[in-house]
Amino acid sequence: MIPMLSKNSVSMRDPKRVEQILTSMRNAGPSTLQVISDFDMTLTRFAHNGKRCPTSHNILDNSKLISEDCKAKLKNLLDTYYPIEIDSTRSVEEKLPLMVEWWTKAHELLVQQKISKDHLALAVRESEAMLRDGYQQFFDHLHQISVPLLIFSAGIGDVLEEVIRQAGVFHPNVKVFSNYMDFDESGVLQAFKGELIHIYNKREGALLNTEHFKELQSRYNVLLLGDSLGDLNMADGVMNLQNVLKIGYLNDKVDERRESYLKSYDIILEKDETMDVPNAILFYIT
Numbered sequence: 118m119i120p121m122l123s124k125n126s127v128s129m130r131d132p133k134r135v136e137q138i139l140t141s142m143r144n145a146g147p148s149t150l151q152v153i154s155d156f157d158m159t160l161t162r163f164a165h166n167g168k169r170c171p172t173s174h175n176i177l178d179n180s181k182l183i184s185e186d187c188k189a190k191l192k193n194l195l196d197t198y199y200p201i202e203i204d205s206t207r208s209v210e211e212k213l214p215l216m217v218e219w220w221t222k223a224h225e226l227l228v229q230q231k232i233s234k235d236h237l238a239l240a241v242r243e244s245e246a247m248l249r250d251g252y253q254q255f256f257d258h259l260h261q262i263s264v265p266l267l268i269f270s271a272g273i274g275d276v277l278e279e280v281i282r283q284a285g286v287f288h289p290n291v292k293v294f295s296n297y298m299d300f301d302e303s304g305v306l307q308a309f310k311g312e313l314i315h316i317y318n319k320r321e322g323a324l325l326n327t328e329h330f331k332e333l334q335s336r337y338n339v340l341l342l343g344d345s346l347g348d349l350n351m352a353d354g355v356m357n358l359q360n361v362l363k364i365g366y367l368n369d370k371v372d373e374r375r376e377s378y379l380k381s382y383d384i385i386l387e388k389d390e391t392m393d394v395p396n397a398i399l400f401y402i403t
């Protein structure tokens with residue numbers, strides 16, 4: 118029904134079910150749709166020309182705003198905890214406290230760096246962050262048809278907003294739940310605001326934002342995009358949920374993780390650096 122779903126990178130546990138959901142969403146129309154997406158490694162590229170692209174945290178980690186000593190410490194954290202994040206042999210219960218530990222330590226280090234709000238835009242401009250190919254069509258189309266896009270990220274809100282602003286696609290239909298920086302009166306980072314969002318508490322994060330979902334009550338169909346198994350819970354706050362189609366980018370440790378991704382996502386995209394499939398689906402259902 119959608120030729121793009123025959124692309125090499127696509128796998129589906131149950132193509133018939135995907136077809137049913139797509140038909141139901143198409144019949145219900147764009148006024149019933151909302152899109153909920155993770156940011157890092159879902160809307161942004163995982164790699165480009167064989168080199169890893171940065172997450173929103175990494176944009177700061179690699180920037181001039183961080184001392185060499187702190188860079189080494191952050192790199193050390195990444196080398197310790199990222200392999201745990203993607204380890205398919207450990208359970209979420211085992212990983213959760215370790216992920217909280219990673220986020221907590223990384224944020225503590227960032228806060229020590231006296232990062233100035235005014236320098237964030239330049240750090241993003243000088244970074245190698247890249248949205249996936251086809252991002253413009255994705256953001257512009259959703260804006261044109263007035264479908265809300267919620268970006269739900271365990272990254273850094275101030276940084277990711279700047280990425281989408283500089284790409285020229287921070288349209289009014291985009292809303293972000295993320296970790297936001299708290300600056301003192303002279304514009305220096307002093308803490309992070311509110312409850313920490315890490316990769317395994319997106320459900321709790323969603324439930325803290327009931328107002329947002331209340332406003333979108335009539336949008337009972339959800340297209341969900343993620344790259345981690347923690348992203349599967351991003352639609353848990355949606356009211357009157359009727360259909361949810363979950364698309365998962367499988368970027369790393371593909372062979373080890375394929376089975377668990379196929380079980381939990383409706384469509385998986387293996388080593389696919391583009392928005393081709395989400396775009397094709399959006400054009401089909403709207």
Ligand code: TMP
Nearest residue numbers: 157172174175219220223270271272316
């Ligand atoms: P998310 O994509 O689910 O929102 O999660 C954010 C990603 O950020 C997750 O894949 C881990 C990564 N990360 C870093 O790259 N550096 C860090 O310091 C931390 C805490 C997370």
Ligand code: MG
Nearest residue numbers: 155157158344
């Ligand atoms: Mg991600």
